[in-house]
Amino acid sequence: xxxxxxxxxxxIIGALLIPFIRNSAAKRAFLLLIPVVSFINxxxxxxxxxxxxxxxxxxxxxxxxxxxxxxxxxxFHLVTVIAVIYALHVKDNLQHVAAYIYGGSALGVTFAxxxxxxxxxxxxxxxxxxxxxxxxxxxxxxxxxxxxxxxxIVGGLVLLSGILMYVHSTGSIExxxxxxxxxxxxxxxxxxxxxINCAWPILHPWxxxxxxxxxxxxxxxxxxxxxxxxxxxxxxxxxGTSILIWIGAAMACxxxxxxxxxxxxxxxxxxxxxxxxxxxxxxxxxxxNLAMNGAISHAVxxxxxxxxxxxxxxxxxxxxxxSRCTDLGGLYRTMxxxxxxxxxxxxxxxxxxxxxxxxxxxxxxxxAGQGGxxxxxxxxxxxxxxxxxxxxxxxxxxxxxxxxxxxxxxEAPSNMLIAMGIAAFFCIFIGTFPxxxxxxxxxxxxxxxxxxxxxxxxxxxxxxxSLAFVFxxxxxxxxxxxxxxxxxxxxxxxxxxxxxxxxxxxVAGSIAKGLDHVxxxxxxxxxxxxxxxPISGMxxxxxxxNVTTGPLPETNSMLMPAGVPxxxxxAFILILALVFLL
Amino acid sequence: MEGKKYFFDKPENLKRFxxxxxxxxxxxxxxxxxxxLIFGHKHADFAWESWPGFYAVFGFVAFVILVxxxxxxLRPLAKRREDYYD
Numbered sequence: 001x002x003x004x005x006x007x008x009x010x011x012i013i014g015a016l017l018i019p020f021i022r023n024s025a026a027k028r029a030f031l032l033l034i035p036v037v038s039f040i041n042x043x044x045x046x047x048x049x050x051x052x053x054x055x056x057x058x059x060x061x062x063x064x065x066x067x068x069x070x071x072x073x074x075x076f077h078l079v080t081v082i083a084v085i086y087a088l089h090v091k092d093n094l095q096h097v098a099a100y101i102y103g104g105s106a107l108g109v110t111f112a113x114x115x116x117x118x119x120x121x122x123x124x125x126x127x128x129x130x131x132x133x134x135x136x137x138x139x140x141x142x143x144x145x146x147x148x149x150x151x152x153i154v155g156g157l158v159l160l161s162g163i164l165m166y167v168h169s170t171g172s173i174e175x176x177x178x179x180x181x182x183x184x185x186x187x188x189x190x191x192x193x194x195x196i197n198c199a200w201p202i203l204h205p206w207x208x209x210x211x212x213x214x215x216x217x218x219x220x221x222x223x224x225x226x227x228x229x230x231x232x233x234x235x236x237x238x239x240g241t242s243i244l245i246w247i248g249a250a251m252a253c254x255x256x257x258x259x260x261x262x263x264x265x266x267x268x269x270x271x272x273x274x275x276x277x278x279x280x281x282x283x284x285x286x287x288x289n290l291a292m293n294g295a296i297s298h299a300v301x302x303x304x305x306x307x308x309x310x311x312x313x314x315x316x317x318x319x320x321x322x323s324r325c326t327d328l329g330g331l332y333r334t335m336x337x338x339x340x341x342x343x344x345x346x347x348x349x350x351x352x353x354x355x356x357x358x359x360x361x362x363x364x365x366x367x368a369g370q371g372g373x374x375x376x377x378x379x380x381x382x383x384x385x386x387x388x389x390x391x392x393x394x395x396x397x398x399x400x401x402x403x404x405x406x407x408x409x410x411e412a413p414s415n416m417l418i419a420m421g422i423a424a425f426f427c428i429f430i431g432t433f434p435x436x437x438x439x440x441x442x443x444x445x446x447x448x449x450x451x452x453x454x455x456x457x458x459x460x461x462x463x464x465x466s467l468a469f470v471f472x473x474x475x476x477x478x479x480x481x482x483x484x485x486x487x488x489x490x491x492x493x494x495x496x497x498x499x500x501x502x503x504x505x506x507v508a509g510s511i512a513k514g515l516d517h518v519x520x521x522x523x524x525x526x527x528x529x530x531x532x533x534p535i536s537g538m539x540x541x542x543x544x545x546n547v548t549t550g551p552l553p554e555t556n557s558m559l560m561p562a563g564v565p566x567x568x569x570x571a572f573i574l575i576l577a578l579v580f581l582l
Numbered sequence: 583m584e585g586k587k588y589f590f591d592k593p594e595n596l597k598r599f600x601x602x603x604x605x606x607x608x609x610x611x612x613x614x615x616x617x618x619l620i621f622g623h624k625h626a627d628f629a630w631e632s633w634p635g636f637y638a639v640f641g642f643v644a645f646v647i648l649v650x651x652x653x654x655x656l657r658p659l660a661k662r663r664e665d666y667y668d
Contacts, residue, residue: 260652261661333588369627377628385644401590452621457631460610461641467607468645470600479653485667486660494667 006051006062007073007111008121010038011080011104015097028088031096035080038107042073049113058173061113067442068296072110072232074440075300076103078426079224079307086311086419087217095135099221102128106225110232114173115163118233122159122197125226126152132218133210141213147494148210151196155203159193162186178237191238198230198281199274201250205490207274208258212266212323216314219266223273223310224303231280231299240287248285249376251278252383258488259390263324263481265313265399269306272391275383276302276349282380283364286371289443294363297437301348301356301430308345308423309395312338315412315420316399322407325394325481330404338412339400341420348427350392350462351384356427358458359434359449366447385465392462393469398481519576527569614638 014034021027051062080103090096105128108121126149133145165186167173181187192203199207211222238244252275259271276298283295315338316331317323332339344355351357361384368376411417430437434449472478589595615634617624624632631637 257648257652257656258660260649261657332590366627372627374628381640382644382648385641386648389645389648451625453617453624453626456610456613456617456621457624457637460614461637463603463607463610463641464638465641465645466603468642468649470603472646472649477653478649479657482661483664484661485664486656487662487666488660 004041004044006108007038007042007045008062008104008108010034010041011100011107014038015100015104018096018100019093024091031084031088032081034100035077035084035103039074039077042070042077052113055116058116058167059114060117061174062108062117063111064113064175065111067440068236069110069232071296071300071440071442072228073107075303076106076110076225076228079220079303082304082307082311082419082423083217083220083224085422086220086314086416088415089413090215090217092135094131095215095218098128098131098135099218100128102132102221102225104128106229109229112175115167115175116173118175119156119160119163122193122229123156125197125229126156129222129226132222133214135218136213136215138213144210144213147490148206151206155193155196158189158196162189162191162193166190175236177239180238180241180243191241194230194233194237195247197226198234199227199251199277200247200281201254202489204251204255204274205488205493208267208270208488209490211270211273212264216318219310219314220307223269223306227273227277228299228303231277231284231295234281234284235292235295239284239292242285242287244281244285245373245376246285248278248281248283249379249383251275251281253278253379253386256383256386256390258486259386260394261479261482261486263326263483263485265325265328265395266310266317266323268390268395269309269313272309272349272387273302273306275387275390276306278383279361279364279380282376283367286364286367286373288367288371289445290363290370290447291367293438293441293443293445293447294360294367297360297434297441298357298364300437301360301427304423304426304430305345305348305356308341308420308427309349309391311416311420311423312342312345313395313399315416316409318416319409319412320407324483325398325402326483328399328405328407329402330400331407331409332400333404334408335400335411337417338420339396341417341424342396342400344424344427346392346396348431350388351458352462353431353450353455353458354428355431357387358431359437362449362454362458363447381461385461388462388465389469393466519573523573527572531566531569611635611638 011034014030014037018027018030021030045063045065047065049061049064053060053062080099083099087095087099102125105121105124109118109125112118112121130145130149130152133141133148135141163173163186166178169184169186178187178190180191196203196206207227211219214222234244255271255274255278259268259275262268262271280295280298280302283291283298285291313323316328316335319335320328320331322328348355349357351361365377365380365384368380412420438447469478590599613620614637617634626632
């Protein structure tokens, strides 16, 4: 038996080896082998802290294996397999390398036992993911990638300053429960650093701005890793922090209103991602065993059904080159399998009985109910209806049904169908037999999703909400799809940054213009004239002022040798320049 | 391919689909009203959850509120031309 290596290492080493494999069949085999080997490696690491490396006065821990980190480790491997199968046709090495660096850093964060290695992997996440956006190689993806990178670099700095202050005040770099402490700024900075990756409201625009610009295959990785590692980090460090309840409820409720009117289906799903992470954040905020288990199992399920939904829309985009509701419609005719997979994903995210969200989201709502939180309960129920609207109905309906766009694309390629099939299988399997998932959850709790009350009430809620859709559609009041974008919080930094640039250019421009006028246009001319005929020049000025004194004779005797005035003027300019610079 | 009729191109299939959908809704209403008789007490955290019709009305109304909120409040505020940022 070979000794295991740190959990992130197989991905990172694999990523670096990809460019050296020339044969395309061998490369595909290698791409699939990486997560399998990594998974075998992971299950061979026993529970506890391993791979401890001394660093300065501290210890870096590269594998802190407990039930909380393990379940995230498992699902990250599963989704890698799915996403890699989906991306097998991609020839671009850079995309594969970026995906594995990204996945490896997600594993690095998940199993980091100390804050320093956590931070390093946190930054590596940004680097891996931004290449999945840039490799789409459009002007939009380039710009969005830069905005995305800037956002995460700022987030990383907030996290780093929090970590440094925290380590300074506690003397420990262990990554464990931190919790918000009154008057301890460090705990708040780390909290916000996690929150940026978790797409909290106002801090969220990087998701909806950049994800829809990424590659068709890259977005599957993106939807799985960044936000879920942030959920993991919050679950580890801030369980039961009550402000998270309201942050999560806001995420769940505001994002879906945007999703209703958004035209680009990949952007609809990005809003949906925020909405679903909102449920998880609420669960972490409630912090009871039931709520924490709900948040974690919902993260697992969300990775699967969100990947499935993104894959089905990605397949449509692969075949048609389009992802907007206004351009699509009626594709069930020639892409029936993709359509079925999309509907399975939609049913899973909506939480229909036998589909995965039914067994996880309900834990969070039950936890709110058991805590007697009336307002929260109503918000979550409202958000559940909203999920049905934008992800459960809108995505499959406008892509595959609705008006006939006249497009008759081929069915998705076989590797994409296999990937969607695997994800769909797990969505239904977990939804129907939640036992195996529950056995992996970190907190001890008895929960039975399949009670008669739960099945009946959920079905009624969802189907009568669907009835509302039918009514609105037939009555002609359902908002028509429009070719338009919707302003979001990113307006402040996309237009705001323009404003800053404009103000700075205006101010700096007028200063520069003034300087230009004085130093380039007026002064040299005057100096030149002065140096040519210093005395007569002065006399001329004098003459101008005292016109009455009459003309003075201009003689050549008044001219100085050429070198002296040049020297004077250069010295004068130097002194002025010095004054200006100082 | 041009003249080929697909499943929902035939009006009778669409009609059948909606008939089944409304049928399921009707059955659900009956189950909901008769719930205490068939399965006994509903396990609920709040009193209103046991009211017959609560979930049906809530689902319907919440859906309409969301769609109207998005259409009549958010869209007028947020909608811009696609090249707004370019």
